[in-house]
Amino acid sequence: MITSILLLIIAPLLSIFFVYMAVTEKDLLKAAAYSAGQSIAYSILLQAMSTPDIVMTYIAVSVGLYSALLVFVISKTERFER
Amino acid sequence: MSRRIIILILLFTATLIASFTATIILNPATPSELKGLAKYYVLNTINETASPEAVTAIVWDYRGLDTIYETLVLYLAIVGGLAMFKMSEEALLKTRIGLTLLSKTSTKIVALLIASIAAAIVFHGHLSPGGGFPGGSAVAVASMIIIPVFAAGTLIEKGVSSTKLVAIRGAALTALGLVALLPVVKGLEIVTNQRFYPASILGLPISGSLSLYNLFESLAVASGFTAIALYLSIPEEAHKGGSGA
Amino acid sequence: MVVVLEAFTYILIIAVLGLNALVSIYGIVYGRSLVKKLISLTILSDTVLVAVIFAGFYYAYPIVPPVYQDLAGAGREFLVKHASDPLPQALVLTGIVIGLAVNALIAFGIIQAYRLAKTTDARKVVEVLSGVEVTE
Numbered sequence: 001m002i003t004s005i006l007l008l009i010i011a012p013l014l015s016i017f018f019v020y021m022a023v024t025e026k027d028l029l030k031a032a033a034y035s036a037g038q039s040i041a042y043s044i045l046l047q048a049m050s051t052p053d054i055v056m057t058y059i060a061v062s063v064g065l066y067s068a069l070l071v072f073v074i075s076k077t078e079r080f081e082r
Numbered sequence: 083m084s085r086r087i088i089i090l091i092l093l094f095t096a097t098l099i100a101s102f103t104a105t106i107i108l109n110p111a112t113p114s115e116l117k118g119l120a121k122y123y124v125l126n127t128i129n130e131t132a133s134p135e136a137v138t139a140i141v142w143d144y145r146g147l148d149t150i151y152e153t154l155v156l157y158l159a160i161v162g163g164l165a166m167f168k169m170s171e172e173a174l175l176k177t178r179i180g181l182t183l184l185s186k187t188s189t190k191i192v193a194l195l196i197a198s199i200a201a202a203i204v205f206h207g208h209l210s211p212g213g214g215f216p217g218g219s220a221v222a223v224a225s226m227i228i229i230p231v232f233a234a235g236t237l238i239e240k241g242v243s244s245t246k247l248v249a250i251r252g253a254a255l256t257a258l259g260l261v262a263l264l265p266v267v268k269g270l271e272i273v274t275n276q277r278f279y280p281a282s283i284l285g286l287p288i289s290g291s292l293s294l295y296n297l298f299e300s301l302a303v304a305s306g307f308t309a310i311a312l313y314l315s316i317p318e319e320a321h322k323g324g325s326g327a
Numbered sequence: 328m329v330v331v332l333e334a335f336t337y338i339l340i341i342a343v344l345g346l347n348a349l350v351s352i353y354g355i356v357y358g359r360s361l362v363k364k365l366i367s368l369t370i371l372s373d374t375v376l377v378a379v380i381f382a383g384f385y386y387a388y389p390i391v392p393p394v395y396q397d398l399a400g401a402g403r404e405f406l407v408k409h410a411s412d413p414l415p416q417a418l419v420l421t422g423i424v425i426g427l428a429v430n431a432l433i434a435f436g437i438i439q440a441y442r443l444a445k446t447t448d449a450r451k452v453v454e455v456l457s458g459v460e461v462t463e
């Protein structure tokens with residue numbers, strides 16, 4: 001009981017950090033890495049709510065496919081914003 | 083750098099203090115039991131759909147038509163994306179070098195593990211959490227790490243081509259449509275499960291059409307995203323000169 | 328004590344999800360590069376989907392996934408009191424797939440726009456591709 005309540009407090013605070021750093025970062029590769037970190041924070045929150053279907057799908061899509069897609073796109077366009 | 087950290091610490095403390103005071107002032111009542119419709123699904127999922135997993139039963143049986151449309155949306159998006167690019171196998175055959183021996187060996191081990199876990203997720207998806215879409219995405223992640231490590235040219239030499247992948251995707255989607263449309267032959271609605279398909283074959287529980295849907299959906303998703311990864315790894319010099327018509 | 332902690336987590340998650348949505352909307356509107364706008368769009372859609380799942384969450388100890396342990400249907404009473412809500416999970420599964428499809432299409436569009444306009448700055452792309460001057 002204590003662990004589930006503790007996870008419900010820690011995971012959202014971790015996600016604020018990653019979201020803010022992803023939005024205000026000038027180097028786009030670092031922003032993609034922070035976005036993957038935000039996905040990990042959200043999947044900890046989803047596991048604390050006990051939804052294993054969504055956790056599997058969300059980790060495979062958001063940490064795997066989005067990070068790979070963004071690295072492909074950044075390598076074909078510019079790396080630094082402005 | 084320091085200005086961002088200051089704003090970050092301000093956001094943290096503002097959120098904590100605001101939620102603390104709101105808890106003391108408002109004192110909300112937190113929910114403590116299942117809502118009505120969810121209680122019906124949890125109670126009746128074994129009797130009506132022969133699958134002990136409530137989420138897969140809702141996705142492919144109770145609301146099966148929604149999932150058929152979602153598969154159609156994914157298919158149209160991949161078709162639109164592939165139509166914007168131009169596939170040139172000669173340009174891919176020029177990239178052959180790949181990464182070092184260390185990364186190649188570790189990628190072989192990791193890709194094999196990912197493929198076996200994805201097979202477990204897909205084939206057991208109607209009895210435990212999982213299903214067609216997580217398994218297909220896991221295989222797509224494995225192929226997205228194979229293509230840069232072993233350069234795309236060596237894969238094309240071994241016989242992997244985008245035409246074959248798109249053909250696999252089309253075949254899987256046709257099979258999915260057939261499984262959905264077959265009950266019309268007997269006069270039932272489309273996407274029916276228990277009144278047409280058997281609940282177990284030779285003692286193995288297959289929950290009617292749910293395991294067939296999972297298998298075909300995973301094949302469709304995996305081949306679609308492997309084709310996207312193959313298109314994305316064409317080097318940029320092949321597209322210079324002309325506006326990509 | 329436990330009741331106060333539960334209420335605190337309830338309000339904290341609502342506040343954090345709202346803050347994440349506001350920061351990502353700021354990123355979409357004021358981001359200068361097209362890729363930054365795409366990253367903020369993925370964060371916004373993820374936040375909304377987590378909010379949908381949180382709407383079906385209730386406080387029971389332990390909370391288990393809505394899966395029966397055997398094929399005969401034993402343990403029904405335990406599941407009705409302790410299982411998580413399966414209906415938002417099905418809707419969010421569809422949401423994740425459609426979000427992935429749209430974001431993949433946008434990524435292809437960004438690469439094509441870079442080939443035509445030689446830059447990913449949002450205002451310059453509009454000027455080059457359509458010939459309309461963007462002021463301010």
